[in-house]
Amino acid sequence: MTPAAFPTLPGQAWSVHKRPTFSTRIVSNSSGREARTPLYTYPLYEFELTFEGLASTSALPGLGANSLQSLLGLYLQCQGQFGTFLYTDPGDSAMVGQAIAVGDGVTTAFPFVRTLGGFTEPVGWVLSVQNVYLDGARQTGGWTLSTPNNLTFLAPPASNVFISADFIFAFECRFLDDQNDFENFMAGLWQVQSLKFRSVKP
Structure with a gap:
């Protein structure tokens, strides 16, 4: 079964953070020498996005009609960290x-x-x-x-x-938190100051 796709929304803001992450076991001894063992052959990628404008109605088409429902709906569908989705990185796909x-x-x-x-x-x-x-x-x-x-x-x-x-x-990614703050700052307008997710191994 193909996971749901992360929506492309016009209310997304800059900056976008992308963090390649490895894991290394390091053992140090008294001489200052180290023994290093890589635990990941390939990195995991952590993403952090910001959304300055999400519309909860169809009255603001410039932000994408019902864009709040698209993003919040994906988060609920994934049950926080549990489910996965497909994120197409605009600059790396x-x-x-x-x-x-x-x-x-x-x-x-x-x-x-x-x-x-x-x-x-x-x-x-x-x-x-x-x-x-x-x-x-x-x-x-x-x-x-x-x-x-x-x-x-x-x-x-x-x-x-x-x-x-x-x-x-x-x-293929999962959210990093089981809760996330969707802020309603004006009538019909919402924002998400930080939404974090990371890739999972194929």
Whole structure:
């Protein structure tokens, strides 16, 4: 079952905070040396958003009709920290020509990944795939998107064939708190000064 989508609302304000988070076990000794063990292979991402204007009626279309219900409804649907939803980061969701893997003549399913600088990690949930390429040649068929984030071929790509794709992905997330403050500061107008959530492992 596909989780609900986080709504795109015109009342969202700046700034947006995005915090990649790792976990490291560190043991120090008297000589000053340290032994460090990474506990996460890939980071979790924490987001913090602010909404300066949410409308509880349809009288303020510039803020999105009933935008309060859209956001508050998602929070209630998730039961706070319990449920998950899909957040599409406007600045980090579209990949073009992303290298996925190299075929081995046997494997048919490959996880979608994205590369930032020299760091490659799996993506949370692929929303759509525009193109798939084998050695740079666009494939018009022979592949499917397997939810949530696998590219599956009907026949295994040949050995040493370079697999790449154009796709859009979202972060599967949960809220960080079981309560959140929705402030009614004028008739029909609401705001949320801080809404925090973080990604979950695929």
